[in-house]
Each structure stands twice: as structure tokens, then as C-alpha cells.
Amino acid sequence: MLDLKMRGSSCVLMSVLLMIADGLIVKGPSGPLVAPLGSSVVLPCSVHELLSVKDLEVEWRRTDSETLVHLYQDGESRTESQQQDYQDRAHFFTDQIQHGNFSLRLDDLRAEDEGQYKCKVYIQQESGETVVQIKVNAERLRVSGTSRSISASVGEDVTLNCSVDSHIPPGDFEEVTWTKTDEDIQVLLYQDNEAHSSNERYRDRVELFPSEIPKGNFSLRLKSVRTEDKGVYMCQVFAGGLSANATVVLDQLGFSVVHIMMLILCISASGSGLLLFCLIYCRSPTK
Structure with missing residues (x-):
């Protein structure tokens, strides 16, 4: 009898494990997103690793009405399928979908x-979803970044813009975070009038502009840009009980003019050395 109970428990446990294994784990935010009227807000939704975009479909819908907010299907954003209220307002980060x-x-x-939004992801035979809640604050706190992608050269410094478009007293700035959203990495934290980075990749490479902070300017200087720095960065500001965010896309990383010149010099030097070796060899007496 005991053996039968143990077998039954094992079967139930195995079934649960198989259900978990079959499901696609989709990550969302840890809590509600609070944003003011007129601002932009990023609704997080991601999977740990996307092995293939074949047969990939992503739906964003309102949970209260099943209104289609946005759709990604057949390798592209289907803006024509959006409910009219969300056209030109809801956007994917298309270069990050892969x-x-x-x-x-x-x-x-x-x-x-205001309300709940469901992000449902279909990949071949698997599917998973997460729910994001938006709470709209009637008071306005607007944070602006850069509308266009920023290009940079490897090894150079670049500034990611973030400014508060309101008359917030400097003492009301409670916290500012810079996050690399496509990898879920905290790049920099400003709190208690101090800025620091706990992430090894960005330590000693990121800083704010102290003289600009009282003006509501929390732009980030990223030093010695690397190829892995490419991606989407979000600046989130908490002030006076309000919060708002803005995103900046760092794209099209290439080599600087200095790097290219050094490469040309190295190639030239290698070619000259080879030519000199050939001349010496040709002029040397044969035995």
C-alpha cells in the first residue's frame, strides 16, 4: 500500500515537472509600473534565450478587453493589426527581438x-506569457532620452541622454537608475546624492555629470565603448513620489579612425618588413 502511494506521488511529481519543462518561461517586471500622463513607459517582456525566430509570434493584449496592442508575426511588426488607439504609440524594439x-x-x-497588459510568446510548439500592470499618475513627471539610435566607435566615449522635463526641486530626486534592458543589467545607480556602479562590466566606465544633476540632467557618459555595449538602455527617475523612464538605443558600433589608422600602419609595417626580408634573401650569396 505504501509502495503504491509512493508510486502515485512520483507520477504526480513527474507530471508537474513535465508541465514546467514544456512551458516557455517569459519574464516580466517584479511589480506594477507607475508612470505619469504624457510619458513613455517600457513594458518588459523577455525570454532567457531565443534559439530561433522561426515560427515566432508575440502578442501584446489588454487583459480586460483582449484589445490587440501590438503583434509580431512572420518576422515583422504587424502595425496594421493594432487597435487604432495604439497605432503610432506602441512599438517593439525590433532589433532586440532576435x-x-x-x-x-x-x-x-x-x-x-491604465490596466493590465499580457505579453504572450509563441515559439514553434511552446508558449508562455507574463502580465504587466500600468498605473497612471495624474501628476506629470516627464523624462526624455534620445528618439534616434546613437552610433559610436569602439574605444570612444559616448553620452546617453536623460533629462527631467519638469520643475522638480533637486532635493526631490530620490533615485535614478540606468539599466541595460536587453540583458537586465543595472549600469548605474544614483541615490543619496551619490552615483556608483556595482556591475563589473561598467565599473569605472560610467558616470553622470554632477554639475548638471540640479538641472534635472541625468545623462550618462559611457567611456571606452565596447562591442558588447550595444543595446537598449533605460533611464528611470524617481522623484517626489513619482517615477518615469526614457530609453536610449546604442547601435552601429564600429572602429574609430584611430583604430583604422593603426590597423593600416600595422599592415603597412608588416608588408614593408616582408619586402625587406625578401630583398635581403635575394641579395644573399648562394652556397
Whole structure:
């Protein structure tokens, strides 16, 4: 009898494990997103690793009405399928989808945007989902970044813009975080009038502009850009009980003019050395 109970328990446990294994784990935020009217807000949705984009489909819908907010299908964003209220306001980070990042940026936040949104991901025979809740704050705290992608050269410094478009007293800035959203890495934290980075990759390479902070300018200077720095960065500001964020895309990383010149010199030097060796060899007397 005991043996039968143990076998039954094992079967139940195995079934649960198989259900977990079959499901696709989709990550979302740890809590509600609070944003003011008129701002832009990023609704996080991602998978740990995207092995293939074949048969990939991503749906963002309102949970209260099943309204289609945005759709990614057949390798592209289907803007024509969006509900009219979200056209030109809801956007994917299309260059990040291949990395498993299906986050949605919703611009010009309205009072009626408050509610729950479901991100459902279909990959071949698997599917998974996460739910994101937006709470709209009637008070305005607007944070702006850069609307266009920023290009940079490897080894150079670059500035990622982030500024607060409101009359917030400097003492009301509680916290500012810079995060690399496509990898979920905290790049820099500003708190208690101090800025620091706990991530080894960005330590001693990122800083704010102290003289600009009282003006609401929390732009980030990223030093000695590397190829792995490419991606989406989010600046989130907490002030006076409000919070808002803005995103900046760092793209098109290439080699600087200095790097290219050094490469040309190295190639030239190698060619000259080889030519000199050939001349010496040719002039040497044969035995």
C-alpha cells in the first residue's frame, strides 16, 4: 500500500515537472509600473534565450478587453493589426527581438491606458506569457532620452541622454537608475546624492555629470565603448513620489579612425618588413 502511494506521488511529481519543462518561461517586471500622463513607459517582456525566430509570434493584449496592442508575426511588426488607439504609440524594439527581448514601449501615456497588459510568446510548439500592470499618475513627471539610435566607435566615449522635463526641486530626486534592458543589467545607480556602479562590466566606465544633476540632467557618459555595449538602455527617475523612464538605443558600433589608422600602419609595417626580408634573401650569396 505504501509502495503504491509512493508510486502515485512520483507520477504526480513527474507530471508537474513535465508541465514546467514544456512551458516557455517569459519574464516580466517584479511589480506594477507607475508612470505619469504624457510619458513613455517600457513594458518588459523577455525570454532567457531565443534559439530561433522561426515560427515566432508575440502578442501584446489588454487583459480586460483582449484589445490587440501590438503583434509580431512572420518576422515583422504587424502595425496594421493594432487597435487604432495604439497605432503610432506602441512599438517593439525590433532589433532586440532576435535576442529574446519582446518589451513594448508605449508613448504618450493616457488615463485610459491604465490596466493590465499580457505579453504572450509563441515559439514553434511552446508558449508562455507574463502580465504587466500600468498605473497612471495624474501628476506629470516627464523624462526624455534620445528618439534616434546613437552610433559610436569602439574605444570612444559616448553620452546617453536623460533629462527631467519638469520643475522638480533637486532635493526631490530620490533615485535614478540606468539599466541595460536587453540583458537586465543595472549600469548605474544614483541615490543619496551619490552615483556608483556595482556591475563589473561598467565599473569605472560610467558616470553622470554632477554639475548638471540640479538641472534635472541625468545623462550618462559611457567611456571606452565596447562591442558588447550595444543595446537598449533605460533611464528611470524617481522623484517626489513619482517615477518615469526614457530609453536610449546604442547601435552601429564600429572602429574609430584611430583604430583604422593603426590597423593600416600595422599592415603597412608588416608588408614593408616582408619586402625587406625578401630583398635581403635575394641579395644573399648562394652556397
